[in-house]
Amino acid sequence: xxxxxxxxxxxxxxxxxxxxxSIGRGICVLLGISVDDTQRDAEYMVRKILNLRLFEDENGRxxxxxxxxxxxxxxxxxxxxxxxxxKGNKPDFHSAMPAELAxxxxxxxxxxxxxxxxPELIKDGNFGAYMQVNILNDGPVTxxxxxxxxxxxxxxxSKLEKQQLRKEKVRSKGHSESAREKASLxxxxxxxxxxxxxxxxxxxxxx
Amino acid sequence: xxxxxxxxxxxxxxxxxxxxxSIGRGICVLLGISVDDTQRDAEYMVRKILNLRLFEDENGRxxxxxxxxxxxxxxxxxxxxxxxxxKGNKPDFHSAMPAELAxxxxxxxxxxxxxxxxPELIKDGNFGAYMQVNILNDGPVTxxxxxxxxxxxxxxxSKLEKQQLRKEKVRSKGHSESAREKASLxxxxxxxxxxxxxxxxxxxxxx
Numbered sequence: 001x002x003x004x005x006x007x008x009x010x011x012x013x014x015x016x017x018x019x020x021x022s023i024g025r026g027i028c029v030l031l032g033i034s035v036d037d038t039q040r041d042a043e044y045m046v047r048k049i050l051n052l053r054l055f056e057d058e059n060g061r062x063x064x065x066x067x068x069x070x071x072x073x074x075x076x077x078x079x080x081x082x083x084x085x086x087k088g089n090k091p092d093f094h095s096a097m098p099a100e101l102a103x104x105x106x107x108x109x110x111x112x113x114x115x116x117x118x119p120e121l122i123k124d125g126n127f128g129a130y131m132q133v134n135i136l137n138d139g140p141v142t143x144x145x146x147x148x149x150x151x152x153x154x155x156x157x158s159k160l161e162k163q164q165l166r167k168e169k170v171r172s173k174g175h176s177e178s179a180r181e182k183a184s185l186x187x188x189x190x191x192x193x194x195x196x197x198x199x200x201x202x203x204x205x206x207x
Numbered sequence: 208x209x210x211x212x213x214x215x216x217x218x219x220x221x222x223x224x225x226x227x228x229s230i231g232r233g234i235c236v237l238l239g240i241s242v243d244d245t246q247r248d249a250e251y252m253v254r255k256i257l258n259l260r261l262f263e264d265e266n267g268r269x270x271x272x273x274x275x276x277x278x279x280x281x282x283x284x285x286x287x288x289x290x291x292x293x294k295g296n297k298p299d300f301h302s303a304m305p306a307e308l309a310x311x312x313x314x315x316x317x318x319x320x321x322x323x324x325x326p327e328l329i330k331d332g333n334f335g336a337y338m339q340v341n342i343l344n345d346g347p348v349t350x351x352x353x354x355x356x357x358x359x360x361x362x363x364x365s366k367l368e369k370q371q372l373r374k375e376k377v378r379s380k381g382h383s384e385s386a387r388e389k390a391s392l393x394x395x396x397x398x399x400x401x402x403x404x405x406x407x408x409x410x411x412x413x414x
Contacts, residue, residue: 089273
């Protein structure tokens with residue numbers, strides 16, 4: 001999963017003549033889901049988006065506060081073109097998750113964000129629609145996030161797979177599973193399960 | 208080197224009260240230069256930015272035409288925050304090229320773009336200034352580009368280093384250098400050398 005986070009003074013989404021969404025200060029998130037993404041990627045992304053320190057604190061110290069700490073808004077828009085692989089100069093989108101799977105997954109990510117923060121401060125585009133997204137990038141400040149299990153980072157992926165294997169070995173030796181492992185396993189098996197991001201969201205820990 | 212390319216209906220840059228730049232249809236490029244980037248990364252990026260097929264053709268076929276083929280405009284803005292490494296939730300920018308080096312390098316990239324296309328269709332922000340970048344993202348369509356020699360892709364980097372080593376071995380055996388190798392070597396040694404992007408720019412070849 002990839003996200004482009006732009007810090008904004010304001011942002012809005014228009015479909016045809018209608019403005020469907022708008023925010024004031026905060027972040028505009030363009031979110032690209034890959035065909036390989038799981039609940040694990042979603043949890044990472046929700047946590048990072050909400051906790052990324054892109055704002056000043058009260059004393060003007062830069063990179064000190066997150067969108068949540070400043071109580072700013074989030075405009076999230078699905079953006080499959082981020083899962084682009086170039087074939088020469090032509091973008092190929094076969095690694096983007098197909099819309100019929102991506103839409104419910106994307107909606108669950110929005111719900112996780114709303115549960116972890118304040119529902120009324122998380123705004124959305126129109127999934128799959130042809131939109132004009134008006135972004136007033138403040139700075140500019142733009143950060144790219146890639147979820148650790150994403151297919152674009154094969155090195156990290158194989159590291160995660162090894163960790164998973166080690167866990168499975170430990171389990172097969174008869175050690176008891178920790179609650180954390182149980183939760184992680186459950187969320188991998190059932191992508192519709194609750195993300196658990198609410199509990200994790202204020203933590204600095206890297207997955 | 209990283210670039211975030213947004214396809215736009217229009218885009219502009221404001222510093223304080225003054226609009227310093229604006230374009231109509233085209234692309235807005237946010238460009239992040241890393242401390243390890245060389246002329247090779249610049250050449251790749253200029254070529255890809257100008258030739259990326261993000262636009263429809265006359266018959267409405269999607270992903271068919273580049274910004275150059277449609278004679279649209281380019282707004283390029285330097286964006287060091289793209290070279291961000293997260294320490295927990297705090298962005299760290301030590302891998303961004305320091306401003307005193309990045310500014311002349313960035314200006315040379317703009318010049319390469321202007322030479323490869325039409326100078327009057329390439330617009331710029333104010334390097335290092337606090338800007339408001341107004342982006343009307345059309346679609347939205349957003350693509351992330353990473354130059355192949357960039358430090359964010361260690362696997363590819365080590366591949367390139369191996370290729371370079373092989374070339375050096377071949378040379379030490381007394382084989383004659385091809386013009387291409389000479390050019391590539393020169394541009395790595397002298398980052399101020401001409402980018403050569405003009406000649407390459409219409410090619411589909413991957414470096």
